[in-house]
Amino acid sequence: MSHIPENAPAHCPGTQSEDAGKTSACAGCPNQNICASGAVSGPDPAIEIIRERLSKVKYKLLVLSGKGGVGKSTVTSLLGHALAxxxxxxxxxDADICGPSQPRVLGVSGEQVHNSGSGWSPVYVSDNLSLMSIGFLLGSPDDAVIWRGPKKNGMIKQFLSEVDWGELDYLIIDxxxxxxxxxLSTAQYLSxxxxxxxxxxxxPQEVALLDVRKELQFCSKVGIKVLGVIENMSLFICPSCKVRSEIFxxxxxxxxxxxxxxxxxxxGRLPLDPLVARCCDEGRNPLTELPNSPASDALKKIVDS
Structure with a gap:
């Protein structure tokens, strides 16, 4: 009987099938090339390597959204600052291979990643907040990453298996x-x-919720537990008069x-605050720059929950 890898895409033909690695269901699977060559009879060995590499990380969290432009990277950075x-x-x-924004948002653009015998060392934003992003490996912030799926999957595998995070309470994956x-790759490698x-x-608007509902279905199908939903840009708060308006x-x-x-x-809900957006654009921590802002108060409640 053909072996079906854990967390395989729907309709996976199995590693021993003549169609292994060749069907439309195989597109984007990290094991596609290996299956197609007939050289595999089980799960990707990188899965076990990643398990050992992340064994000292207590909590591993994904930040997801089916919709672009909802502030996912901003929310990730705010959660990182708040937990730190x-x-x-x-x-x-930063698993957004084609659009790595975390180096800019966290104020560490231009830093370089160092390699040692224990693997890649992440860049430290502060004593207890570190970051790894493909943005550190590009020659210029304007360089485009024009890669097909297998190469992006390989980069994610490399980040998960070769970065020396040390002991962490939280690893947040944007x-x-x-x-x-x-x-699919991230879910499979972390299985x-x-x-x-x-x-x-x-x-809040329906055009975003349409795609986010698909993300919830994705989590259900691949066995990822949804810890909760954050509604970003819930209200616009004028930095001068503090009047609240519904932009979305x-x-x-x-x-x-x-x-x-x-x-x-x-x-919880995070308001749309231009001052927070400016802090992120300039790589400053909104929680220390704007400790009493409505956005900071809302974030603290989310982290507490």
Whole structure:
């Protein structure tokens, strides 16, 4: 009987099938080339290597959203800052291969990654907050990463298996929009590493919720626990007069209604604050720059929950 790898894509033909690595279901699978060559009879050996590499990381979290432009990278950086402020050791892995923004958001653009006998060393934003991103490996911030799926999958595998994070309380993985190559690869590579779950980010309007619902379905199909949903840009707060306005109206009930329908937890809402956006553009920590802002207060409640 043909072996079906754990967390394989739907309709996987199995490693011993004549169609292994050749069907449309195989597209984007990290094992596609190996299966097609007939050289595999079990799971990717990198899965066990990754399990050992991340064995000293207590909690491993994905930040997901089926929709682009909802502020996923901003939310990831804010969560990293907030958890680090609580004296936790935090690592952030920027798995958005084609759009790495974490070096800029966290204020470490231009830094370089060093390699040693124990692997790649992440770049430290502060004493207990570190980052790994392909942005550190590019010659210029304007360089485009024009790669097909297998090469992106290989980069994610390399990040997960070769970065020396040391002992961490949290590893937060910032993913690109969608439910394709990078997401399938990350889920498969972490299948034995004790992935704790995903935090899903959305904005209130229906055009975003349409794609975010697909992300919830993706998590269900590949066995990723949804820890909760964060509604970003929930309200616009004027930095001068503090008046609150709905920039993205929740015409279908917003994240609250979606969470009720999908039976998942709404962790909280983050307002759209231009001052927070400016801090992220300039690589400054909004929690220390704007400690009493509505966005900082809302984030603290989300982290507490």
């Amino acid at each position: 402020a609580s004296s936790s050791d935090v690592g952030i892995l 993913t690109p929009p969608g439910t394709s190559d990078e997401h 034995k590493a004790g992935l704790n779950g995903a935090i899903v980010v959305t904005t 109206p929740a015409t279908t009930g917003g994240a609250e209604q979606m969470c009720s329908d999908a039976n998942v937890t709404l962790l």
